[in-house]
Amino acid sequence: MxxxxxxxxxxxxxxxxxxxxxxxxxxxxxxxxxxxxxxxxxxxxxxxxxxxxxxxxxxxxxxxxxxxxxxxxxxxxxxxxxxxxxxxxxxxxxxxxxxxxxxxxxxxxxxxxxxxxxxxxxxxxxxxxxxxxxxxxxxxxxxxxxxxxxxxxxxxxxxxxxxxxxxxxxxxxLGPRYSHGHVIDFVRQLAKDPSKLHILGDGNQRKSYxxxxxxxxxxxxxxxxxxxxxxxxGTPEFSTVNSSARWIASVMGLDPDITYSGGDRGWIGDNPLILLDVDKAKLAGWTTQRSIESSVKDTVKWILENDWIL
Amino acid sequence: MxxxxxxxxxxxxxxxxxxxxxxxxxxxxxxxxxxxxxxxxxxxxxxxxxxxxxxxxxxxxxxxxxxxxxxxxxxxxxxxxxxxxxxxxxxxxxxxxxxxxxxxxxxxxxxxxxxxxxxxxxxxxxxxxxxxxxxxxxxxxxxxxxxxxxxxxxxxxxxxxxxxxxxxxxxxxLGPRYSHGHVIDFVRQLAKDPSKLHILGDGNQRKSYxxxxxxxxxxxxxxxxxxxxxxxxGTPEFSTVNSSARWIASVMGLDPDITYSGGDRGWIGDNPLILLDVDKAKLAGWTTQRSIESSVKDTVKWILENDWIL
Known part of the structure; x- marks a missing residue:
């Protein structure tokens, strides 16, 4: 190559x-x-x-x-x-x-x-x-x-x-230059009104990042x-949307009131649980080095330092 | 409906x-x-x-x-x-x-x-x-x-x-109004020259019809x-391309010399064996009533009676 x-x-x-x-x-x-x-x-x-x-x-x-x-x-x-x-x-x-x-x-x-x-x-x-x-x-x-x-x-x-x-x-x-998905949606909401955050679904959707x-x-x-x-x-772990919301708010130093649209999925075609078996990639010598929490927090920091992306 | x-x-x-x-x-x-x-x-x-x-x-x-x-x-x-x-x-x-x-x-x-x-x-x-x-x-x-x-x-x-x-x-x-695939290809070849038939692959491709x-x-x-x-x-049986060639020739009353392009498949993407499990359709009350041999022969008869299709 x-x-x-x-x-x-x-x-x-x-x-x-x-x-x-x-x-x-x-x-x-x-x-x-x-x-x-x-x-x-x-x-x-x-x-x-x-x-x-x-x-x-x-x-x-x-x-x-x-x-x-x-x-x-x-x-x-x-x-x-x-x-x-x-x-x-x-x-x-x-x-x-x-x-x-x-x-x-x-x-x-x-x-x-x-x-x-x-x-x-x-x-x-x-x-x-x-x-x-x-x-x-x-x-x-x-x-x-x-x-x-x-x-x-x-x-x-x-x-x-x-x-x-x-x-x-x-x-x-997730990470630097991330520009669409729930992390930027949440940061955008909190930048507009730091007191509240609205989550699509019930916040219990479990996803790997x-x-x-x-x-x-x-x-x-x-x-x-x-x-x-x-x-x-993917990472061999998942987090809930609620956990992600907490990490995002913590990086921003906020404690918003959270409301939910309800239901176990955020939109038609959303999945309540995404967790992939990555053993095949591991056998090829690859493994993730970053946790979901550190990835979410790193993303928020990058967005805040590059707020033109909002 | x-x-x-x-x-x-x-x-x-x-x-x-x-x-x-x-x-x-x-x-x-x-x-x-x-x-x-x-x-x-x-x-x-x-x-x-x-x-x-x-x-x-x-x-x-x-x-x-x-x-x-x-x-x-x-x-x-x-x-x-x-x-x-x-x-x-x-x-x-x-x-x-x-x-x-x-x-x-x-x-x-x-x-x-x-x-x-x-x-x-x-x-x-x-x-x-x-x-x-x-x-x-x-x-x-x-x-x-x-x-x-x-x-x-x-x-x-x-x-x-x-x-x-x-x-x-x-x-x-297969059946009446069939207009593309190996049966019409073979009939077309034999209509042109009744003495020989060329088969793509080795003729041992096994297919269900x-x-x-x-x-x-x-x-x-x-x-x-x-x-x-x-x-x-599909039918719960398969036939070889060679068998099909014999049935076609027999309906036409011919005994052609057969040559082969060789290899276990007729073209890129051809499959040497197709046989589907149709138990699910059977559970829904459906079953095939026609054998492959009768389907091939019925197709040849229809083609011969409707030779404008050639």
Whole structure:
């Protein structure tokens, strides 16, 4: 791995990955439409930045693949909650866009294709922690459906020997440059009114999270041996939304009154429990180094130091 | 079930389904772009036929949903072999088109959504006969990837209580109006030169097939109890491509010399063995009534009587 392309490289995970790849001596090219990516995140990476859209700028995408040996395809719609307001969006931005990247990579002779999938593909899992090889899950969100769909198309590319694919099913990722999800929602609420916090659901949803440093290390270090392989990534623990709210308030020095929308899930397709079995990634030599509590607190500190993100 | 819409209703399975639904007293509407559907197949059905494309004519599709209680979504690209010449086609015709149908159905208050998936979603299965609840399979074709992708999006629709979805994973279907696959390929070769037959692969590929009468009965009789449910459909037996070639030649009264392209599969993504566990469909009261041999022979007879299809 020497010449790499990161789609979504101006985003939260992508820009952290870019920084680390530059640090270890890679030539980093970024392809991003800056719909949610930010120029501020690229000030440190010294990357070759190409502005382009994976759906609209297919020729530019193909040009950007020239000389690349490893593609990290991170660009995606990552807004799980809003799926039903735009029922086509996940299919285009997460499936068709992935096919465009895979096509361009295969035609240009890229070897390794690294894909950011999601733990959401397990829907309402029946086994916890959830391993990679569960029975075909019933999808509960358009987002999860779009990501397992993209995995399937990439597996077909691998089977046809057009690419070597490593897919990672993430839990939610936290850390510097984090810009959407419950932590920023809570900080935003508390910045507006420090006396109260409203939580979607009953606050007992149990979720695993992972620090972006741990995530990036996996993306760089773990590779499929052969055609297509998939690895869960997450901390081997979970926290409740209520615990997370307390950690966030404590970093901000606040003690808000908490109210709840009620129910055991925050929105249609939300999961009351997410905890992934990460033994397969551990066997590949990877392990998380940051706890959920330290990840949440680190995220809040970064948001407060970079309050333009609010 | 009284007012039904069949997408792809001018096709092989769709038109057989339309005939049977009319026979049992349903009002049948058909939405078809006639890319592979044929007007000849609709002469007997007395259906309300709307010509339209699921990708291009979304307004017409929505109009066609008015008053419908059950949608049978059969329209699809069904050419598994040719996927790599058009690597986007399965994604658009089988995923985006399915989302368009699901959107239109949900908005218009359709209750039941019946979806034609495929046994190809199991890729190279490790368990035979293959049950519905195997571990998440690794896709081996763009076609299989597109069908499991569509299943996932439909499951999300069901989870959000927008539709009740019954998905069927078919083996290959044979019978009157059959118009693509190895049987017609072999008849076509033998019609051109009765003395020889060329088989892709080594002829030992073992596949299950099903007669369209058996398929249609399942589509009409089996329904998901709740949100999303999926059923394998196929005969509980398999035949080799070589056996099938012998049956075809015998109906045609021929004894051709057979040559082989070699290898244990006919094309990239072909599977050496397909045999589905159909116990779940049996528990729902369904069973096949036609053997593979009788299905192959019935297909050849229909082709010979309708040789315009060649």
């Amino acid at each position: 020497r010449n790499v392309l990161i789609t979504g490289g101006a985003g939260f995970i992508g820009s952290n990955l870019a920084d680390q790849l530059v640090r270890i001596g890679c030539n980093v090219r970024i392809f991003d439409n800056f719909s949610t990516g930010r120029g501020e995140f690229l000030e440190t990476s010294n990357a070759d930045v190409r502005r382009g859209d994976l759906l609209g700028d297919v020729d530019e995408l193909r040009s950007a693949m020239a000389g690349i040996d490893t593609v990290f395809h991170l660009a995606a719609n990552a807004d799980v909650r809003d799926g039903w307001n735009n029922p086509d969006r996940d299919a285009y931005q997460n499936v068709i866009a992935t096919l465009n990247v895979a096509n361009a990579a295969a035609v240009e002779g890229v070897i390794d294709f690294v894909f950011s999938s999601t733990g959401s593909i397990y829907g309402e899992a029946e086994i916890f922690p959830t391993p990679e090889n569960v029975a075909i899950p019933t999808q509960t969100s358009l987002y999860g459906a779009s990501k397992i769909a993209a995995e399937g198309f990439l597996a077909a590319y691998a089977h046809a020997k057009k690419l070597r694919v490593t897919a990672f099913r993430f839990v939610s990722v 992972m620090h972006v440093e741990d995530c990036v290390r996996a993306l760089i270090d773990i590779r499929s041996d052969s055609g297509f392989d998939v690895f869960n990534l | 009284r007012n039904v819409l069949i997408t792809g209703g001018a096709g092989f399975i769709g038109s057989n389904l339309a005939d049977q639904l009319v026979r049992i007293g349903c009002n049948v509407r058909i939405f078809d772009n006639f890319s592979t559907g044929r007007g000849e197949f609709l002469e007997t059905s007395n259906a309300d036929v709307r010509r339209g494309d699921l990708l291009g004519d979304v307004d017409e599709l929505r109009s066609a949903m008015a008053g419908i209680d059950t949608v049978f979504h059969l329209a699809a690209n069904a050419d598994v072999r040719d996927g790599w010449n058009n690597p986007d086609r399965d994604a658009y015709q089988n995923v985006i088109a399915t989302l368009n149908v699901a959107n239109a159905a949900a908005v218009e208050g359709v209750i039941d959504f019946v979806f034609s998936s495929t046994g190809s979603i199991y890729g190279e299965a490790e368990i035979f006969p293959t049950p519905e609840n195997v571990a998440i399979p690794t896709q081996t074709s763009l076609y299989g990837a597109s069908k499991i992708a569509a299943e996932g999006f439909l499951a999300a629709y069901a989870h959000a209580k927008k539709l009740r979805v019954t998905a069927f994973r078919f083996v290959s279907v 099903m007669h369209v009468e058996d398929c249609v009965r399942a589509l009409i009789d089996i329904r998901s109890d709740s949100g999303f449910d999926v059923f394998n459909l």
